[in-house]
Amino acid sequence: MPRHIPIVLCRNCALYKTALVLGLESPAQEALHEVVIRNHPIEKGQPLFYAGDPVRHLYLVHSGSCISYDGAEPRQVRGFHLPGEIVGIEEMDEERYNHTACALEDGSLCQLDVSRLEEALEAEELIKVQRYLLATAAAHARQLQKERLITGLPNAEQRIGAFLYNLGQRFQSHGFPALQYRLPMSREEMASYLGLAPETVIRMLKKLAAKKWVRVRTRQVEILDPDALQALLTRTPPNLTKIKSAAKN
Amino acid sequence: MPRHIPIVLCRNCALYKTALVLGLESPAQEALHEVVIRNHPIEKGQPLFYAGDPVRHLYLVHSGSCISYDGAEPRQVRGFHLPGEIVGIEEMDEERYNHTACALEDGSLCQLDVSRLEEALEAEELIKVQRYLLATAAAHARQLQKERLITGLPNAEQRIGAFLYNLGQRFQSHGFPALQYRLPMSREEMASYLGLAPETVIRMLKKLAAKKWVRVRTRQVEILDPDALQALLTRTPPNLTKIKSAAKN
């Protein structure tokens, strides 16, 4: 019995917005269809692209979710992509991917043709698209920054808790409930992502549940005390050396 | 006795390139001076900006280096900025910083006025600048991705080794030797960044030195076996589940 299956409405779809901007500039609406492929279905486990493949499209997750692995082999998990998020935007200006992405569950994607986009930019037509892409890339960098911070927390409980909280925030930013969602990934994938053993992930989930901060039933997550989870991001007392309080001239 | 003091030549300076593009479009060369402040000196420990400050400038590290802390208090280290790197690019489209940056050592910065940049973009003048900013933001995201991977390595030796290797790569990409450099940060700052105890950092440095992979004398680093360090990024044998080898229709 599927409860919440997150699906991004097209009016909330980042690529669709871009496509609209693109489309509005061109004489006919049909141009839109040339640039964006909407609702491209994808099955669980199927690859979007492999490391080494040429960069052809931006992919927006419409429903379902994706995982990306560092390099060609699925050794270490590089990141997760939730509905509403764009896969591969940081590779936009590169020739080839240096990672591999595939679907974690059945779902659908929107594709935007990168070379088309490049042409549009060459033609100096679409300042809006440029600004949009820049803002999206910057936002992506901010999310990565958060992920690095989470991954760098000193103990496993903090990492897991902050990870769950961050996932909720990401769901929320695309219109889904922040405090109740279904984990798209396995314990093993979470573990690989965070640099932990799968057993540790399980034990920490249990520990957080024992504190009544979350409720977890296999993949279903309910966040009971978001503030407590967020507080895990702040390390305990030990401060570093103070910033010199000199006023610049 | 200062050995290598990394200084970015202005022709290698990312902001200067941007400024040149900007300058060329304007009637007089003086416009350049309005947008970019070059060689702004900064003392060790002095802040570039605090969390909550309005975003006014992009800062490029010309010489010396910077550190950034999450939030207002210097609790956890968010990242380091080496000569040739830009501080705050992922905040470019935000109102205010949500982190604090300050100088790790005496040095100098180039500043680029963000509002001026915005005006230039509004005027649809400077496609080149846009493309440059987009490429820079994407490259920054790729670097953050690497940092997340390093930070998420399962044991301390891997994290320290990969961190040293990555620092070398970053130096190299701005024209400095990759295998011989001076650490701009303390052990404690490294530790905070990687989620470790300072003592562990010291012990792992010693361990890497015992393997003849690096030589470390306080802050002076010499990388003896870069391949071995790079290999630390790859986790040991345990692979994850295979990617479904189904061909997309």
Place this chain on the structure above:
DNA sequence: CGAGATGTTGACGACCCTCAAGTGCAGTGG
């Protein structure tokens, strides 16, 4: 040269990884 910060070392204990066994869930075929 002295004082304070930074770096280093050792002992001990907590945390987390490893290994191995067992449980539950989902998809498949009888």
Place this chain on the structure above:
DNA sequence: CCACTGCACTTGAGGGTCGTCAACATCTCG
């Protein structure tokens, strides 16, 4: 519909890694 099978998930025991604390060494800067 239900047993079967495979995989994900869970649990426990034991050992290695890393954090903590305290003492000491070294470096830096005035």
